[in-house]
Amino acid sequence: MITQNISTITDLRFKTKSVLDKADNSPVFLFNRSTPAGVIMSFKKYEEIMGVLEDYYLSVKAEEYEKENKANIDWVSHKDVKKAI
Numbered sequence: 001m002i003t004q005n006i007s008t009i010t011d012l013r014f015k016t017k018s019v020l021d022k023a024d025n026s027p028v029f030l031f032n033r034s035t036p037a038g039v040i041m042s043f044k045k046y047e048e049i050m051g052v053l054e055d056y057y058l059s060v061k062a063e064e065y066e067k068e069n070k071a072n073i074d075w076v077s078h079k080d081v082k083k084a085i
Contacts, residue, residue, distance in 0.1 A: 005029055009037060 007019045009032045022028050023040045030038040041049075 006031060007040075008032070012040075 005022060005026050006029050009030060012019050012030060019028055024042045028040045029036060030040060
């Protein structure tokens with residue numbers, strides 16, 4: 001239930017460990033004087049979300065590349081790559 005995942009800034013200040021423990025299971029919505037102020041989530045969930053965002057971003061870039069006219073690309077030759085290495 002979402003009401004279990006609501007805390008106040010005061011809770012965060014004085015009951016930090018308790019708020020962070022709740023964030024292990026699902027995001028905790030922080031309120032300051034009945035106004036939404038932020039969200040706390042576990043580091044594991046943050047990494048998971050960032051991984052999904054990175055995958056999505058790379059898929060969008062891949063789609064853009066596939067649509068690009070390859071004749072307009074300034075290619076680097078294999079010979080030049082070997083020289084650089």
